[in-house]
Amino acid sequence: ALRPLVGAAWEQAAPHFDLTGGELDAVRAAFEEGLGDRLVRQSARTLVRELHRARTEGLLAGETPRERFADFVARLGTRQGLAALFTRHPVLGRMLGQACDQAAAATVELFARFTADRPRILTGLLDGTDPGPLVRVDLGRGDVHQGNRSVALLRFAGGATVVYKPRPLDQHVLLDRAVDWANAKVAGLGLRTPRSVRGEGYGWMEFIEHGWCSTPTELDRFYRRQGALLALLYAVDGVDMHYENVIACGDQPVLVDAETLLHAGLPAAVTCGSDPAAEALAASVYRTCLLPSLLIGENGAMDISALGGGDGGSYPSDGLRWEGAGTDGMRLLRAPVATGAGQNRPGPQGATAGHADHRAALLEGFRAGYDAITEHRAELLGTGPADGGLLARWATSPGRLIARSTRLYTTLLDESTHPDLLCDALTRDTVLAVLWTESEHDPARGRLVEDEIADLWAGDVPLFYHHPADTALKTSRGTRLEGVLPAPSLHTARAKIAAMGEVDRHDQEWIISATLAVTGANLSVGGPRSTLAGPAAPVVVPEPSRLLAAACGIADEIAARAVHGADRVNWLGLEQISGDHWAVLPMGGGLAQGYCGVALFLAQLGALTGAERYTALARQAVRPLPALLAALAADPGLGAAVGPGALH
Structure with missing residues (x-):
């Protein structure tokens, strides 16, 4: 039904190709398929409503549901049919026309760049070998930004494939230099990065083929390299390294998307004061998303990390599915949506041990990478004002800022295609305005909302850039927003590297080990974890003094692991977040698993031993309780959700 729009867009673009x-x-073929899919996604809900209206009014010809559906499509695909549709839903007409213009402009731009850069692509990515003519193009390989621009794959007759990225590759240069430096410092590391050819605001990258490890030795090498990569990303504040951004190429974990290095990050919104444990976790190895990280939804949880994600299955939240497609009874359902397997795993699912079984290799690589950074940090940081070090020389170009979850943006794009919202732009604006509500206690993100909504109206996932030496942001349209970031990301990374040491490494290793430990608990495995069981311990009555000494040892360990803030203390722990799923998180206010239980233990031990250090720590732990209780009292809905039970 929408083929006339696709055809008109192609006619607009075709004269500009030099192919x-x-x-x-x-x-x-790629253009028509990609644009057709995009137009259908934006209009499907409205078209199905129009189908039902035509059916109930008896306007469709045909004896069977499929014949009546075909009649509807034929009627709608005429000039008269489309005009009537857009008269009833003018916002939809605007969206589809905009999508056609964007697709034409973005595709013309892509192949103008390809024609101009073809000699450099041959030299830089294909070893000077002519790959033959272009035989296939895969458009839309990822989220769309800045006017329907997204990653594309160009496939050639000779078997070669080249990746096109419509955003700057400057951060990949930083990654190349950092990895080269680490390879020179860590014996036998040999970590690989993809080759690239840069243009102004875009670039071409080597296509990395996924390949399995064939032996346990190769698997250990893979995880050792991934551990060293984790240490490097931790030092340079890399984030968003989820399972789609890392490809396992034999014994090499290859990072194929590095636009979020030296990531500044916006401060988290708080209503009850800051949490030092939350801040510590946000600055830790966990933020890289290389380690197991759960996405939670009404259907459970899904690991999206580069280390543990990508095993297929179902998305944790319901998606939109069509029942009776191709008939006049077609209708929308919300149901679980399958996810494809990633290419981040080094061994076939079920054929090799999981990543938790290679914990030793991962930690060995992490320690080697971490120790190399601390031992040679003077090279990275420089010796004084006149010498800013390698990091300052590497960090000369903007990087992407992740302001909010892409999941939120894509949900808004999907939900704002409801036909009730496509008759009046102001009505659709009320849905997109949820971003204002999300930013009610978040002044930094509140400054971004107008630009986010503008990007969403353009059909794009909002995009922001920042320079490592600045606190300003740039929007997708180039508007500069001054002073949004709390500090320049380069300064933050330099401070982190300067503070790295044995204590910090121990803390990061605990987070690594804890996330790997809960991975096994999060797997849906029936039966006991192990068939091995030791003999029962003899029943004895211990001496009270020995019990008290053991309790003091535990308390001292708790005190050593405490994360101190300006006016409170908290701990990182294992929190049950959804059903049988656990994660490493700051302790909440519960008694059984939260800081209230820790405070009770410390206070009781302090009373028994007279040790003030325990009671003082207990007082610090419960300082946020008055503000927390006030917040619960002010929001009855929140209080009801949390509940009054001591074990919550």
């Missing part, structure tokens, strides 16, 4: 006949055919 041979076969190559032009490949581009046209």
Whole structure:
């Protein structure tokens, strides 16, 4: 039904391509498929409502549901049919017309760049070998930004594939230099990065083929390298390294998307004061998303990390599915949506041991990478004002800032295609305005909302950039927003590297080990964890003094692991977050698993031993309780959700 729009968009773009006949055919096929899918996603809910209206009014010809559906499509695909549709839903007409213009402009831009850069691509990515003519193009390989621009794969007759990225590759240069430096410092590391060819605001990258490890030795090498990569990303504040951004190429974990290095990050919104444990976790190895990280939804949880994600299954939240597609009874359902397997795993699912079984290799690589950074940090940081070190020389270009979850943006894009919202732009604005509500206690993100909504109206996932030496942000349209970030990301990374040492390494290793430990608990495995069981311990009555000494030892360990803030203390622990799923998180206010229980233990031990250090720590732990209780009292809905039970 929407083919006339796709055809008009192609006619707009076609005169601008400088390609041979076969190559032009490949581009046209990809263009029509990609734009057609985009138009259908934006209009499907409205078209199904129109289908039902036509059916109930008896306007469709045909004896069977499929014949009546075909009649509807034929009627709608005429000039008269589309005009009537857009008269009833003018916002939809605007969105589809905009998508057509964007697709034409973005595709013309892509192949103008390809034509201009072809010699450099051959030299820089294909070892000077002519790959033959272009035979296939895969558009839309990822989120769309800045006017329907997204990653594309260009496939050639000779078997070669090249990756096009419509955003700057400057951060990949930083990654290349950092990895080269680490390879020179860590014996036998040999960590690989993809080759790239840069343009102004875009670039081309080597296509990394996924490949399995074939032996336990190769698996250990893979995880050792991933551990060293984790240490490097921790030092340079890399984030968003989820399972789609790392490809296992034999014994090499290859990072293929590095646009979020030296990531400044916006401060988290708080209503009851800051939490030092939350701040510590946000600055730890956990933020890289290389380690197991759960995405929670109404259907459970899904690991999205580069280390543990990518095993397929179902998305944790319901998605939109169509029942009776191709018939006049077609209707929308919300149901679990399958996710494809990632290419981040080094061994076939079920055929090799999981990543938790290679914990030793991962930690060995992490220690080697971490120790190399601390031992040679003067090279990275420089010796004084006149010498800023390698890090300052590497960090000369903007990087992407992740302001909010992409999941939130894509949900807004999907939900704002409801037909009730496509008759009046102001009505659709009320849905997108949820970003204002999300930012009620978040002044930094509140400054971004107008630009986020503008990007969403353009059909894009909002995009922001920052320079490592600045606190300003740039929007997708180039508008500069001054002073949004709390500090320049380069300064934050330099301070982190300067503070790295044995205590910090121990803390990071605990987080690594804890996340790997809960991975096994999060697996849906029936039966006991192990068939081995030791003999029962003899029943004895211990002496009270020995019990008290053991309790003091535990308390001292708790005190050593405490994370101190300006006016309170908290701990990182294992929190049950959804059903049988656990995660490493700051302790909450519960008694059984939270800081209230820790405070009770410390206070009781202090009373028994007379040790003030325990009671003082207990007082610090419960300082946020008055503000927490006030917040619960002020929001009855929140209080009801939390509940009054001591074990919550």
